[in-house]
Amino acid sequence: MSWINKGTTGLILKLSPLMLPYLVLFCGGVFLTVCQSAGIFTPLPHAGRALDAYGLILSDPSFFASFGFSLGVALISAAGSVIAGTFLAYRVWQLPAKLANAALVYKIPLILPHISVAFVVLIFWSQSGILASLAHQLGLIQAMHQFPNVLYSGWGLGMILAYTLKGTPFAMLLVMALLVRFDVRQIQTAAMLGASGLRIFFTIVMPRLAPALHSSFIILFLYSFGAFDIPFVLSESRPGMLSIHVYNLYFKHDLARRPEAMAILTIMFCFAVIFIIAYTKIVTRLENTVRKL
């Protein structure tokens, strides 16, 4: 038994150059956030009780509106990215080798920062943007303002567009990594036995891709749930995204409200952890049932 312990300690020691910064910065940050949300170590002495900030937030209906809205935007854009990414990756994979190389352009949005993608969406989709003037030039609409009001529809369409644009190539990348190792003969066999294209995709290809689909969905979903840059450019005033709400509380309001900002961050962090646990549990259970069948 003792050699195992020695091995673990050794391993921890060997990993420490990587682990320490991670632990200090990440765990330390989370620790301070939780403390400040309870009114400990706040810049100004906290007057009320420890959980006052949580009470304030949870009694505010606009918080739940923002929470639900952020959730919706994240869900739609993550699901959209994964679906589009999978479909495109599958199609690219089926292309002849020459064309497949050309299809590498899909990686371009990957290297663009989120904020640039936000501006791309803004420039293309606003009512005075490129698509509107194109439609006007082509005579599809009589005046620029007849172009659908995509960015200010109240549904967060601008953000969903930007996140999907950015997320699709990411999902493609993960899916492609699995596809290149996929044995084509399985598909050929299925086709010979008379399976339709759809059936091949859903029964043979999809189950192999599941790990990539799940991990890309979790990453994209949680990122768009909490990220700040795209909402900063594209979000509307109502309902606001949670990240913008936190930013305003943190930077633009009285210091006495610091615990509220930190409490929202803590709630978001707890939600992310619970989501990951619940998601993986459900996925494992589903896969077990499938295997039993």
Place this chain on the structure above:
Amino acid sequence: MIKKLTCLIFLLILPCLITLPSSAPAQSISNEPLLTLSFEQIQKQARGTLVRWYMYGGWAHVNAWVDTYVASEMKRRYDIDLKRVPMDAGVFINKLLTEKAAGKKKGTIDLLWINGENFKNAREAGLLFGPFSGRLPRVRQNVDPDSITYDFGYPVDGYEAPYGKAQFVFEYDTARTDTVPTTIDELKQWIKNNPGRFTYPQPPDFTGSAFVRHVFYAVTGGHEQYMAGWDPDLYKTNAPLLWDWLNEITPFLWQKGQTYPRDSAFLDTLFARGEVALGMSYHPPHAQNMIIQGSYPGTVKTFVLDDGSIFNTHFTAIPFNAPNQAGAMVLADFLISVDAQLSKFRPENWGDFPALDLDRLDPADRGRFNTIDLGPATLTPEQLAPVAVPEIPAPYLEALEQDWKTHVLDK
């Protein structure tokens, strides 16, 4: 197994210990040794040093003025190197808070450009050095002490040196709009007659929040009642009048009030593109600056409402852990000098109004200010002074920004 667990727990606790704030709660610093020196001695001490000035960096013309005029004059007159660091006030306040919590005695910031809520936050958290402004000869000589007693109703107590004055104005393009409203009531009617052509930046944006305060003053019977400080009962009785006014115009706003411009730069873009007919700014020369830059057409003019136009003073302050407090004092003193204020007042440089009391200057200097041509878009100090009303104490401001969200945005 137990060893492993201990190891893990230790690793988890370690960062918490490291990030623990080390110092006690806020307390203001007094009896600074530097403040017992004469200003000549302070100037001597500052010679050959570097001053880092953290300031809002979103205005290219202001940045250029600091980098050229101020930097070269500081070098020539006092042998001080000036380094401008662009940073929003809310961000450098948080930087200082972290440094204070970490017990960092020597920071990186020497001078701040600050006022209002940020000053209040900084003072309450004990982030500022002072009182120093009474030690600056040009403040004593050129500034009316009554004009710098309060900053948004919070006592200045010498922790800030005045730097400039701003007043709220509306903007319109004479080529597109013939007549503009002259009172808040007319403004409401104008908005209803021109649906979709008006909006204001979303509070807590500085400019949008100021617009809301104008309406608050106008529909509740003037600013005087609020000057005595925070009165929750008064606020509770008066605020609904404001929400009614704002909610009445909401359906006639840009995007039917579904969404608001995030900040004043966004509103400027809408105004420049012609999506809205009225712009607004807390800086009287803003329109002229935009014309000089080519962002606005030359036909843009500014106007104020007879109900009042809020003005404020903006200041410079020195952090508690400024590495070069002597240099920062020399810079703060230079900024309020006649030469610097005059150069700042020129519209091609910035056009920011002087924080000096012109009556205290000798006639020759006063004449230099009076001969400056502010440009066709900017109202003169004589036009602005009669409608000038002071800023509201900070607790009202905080309450208005918070409740605007509840009663107008989320309604």
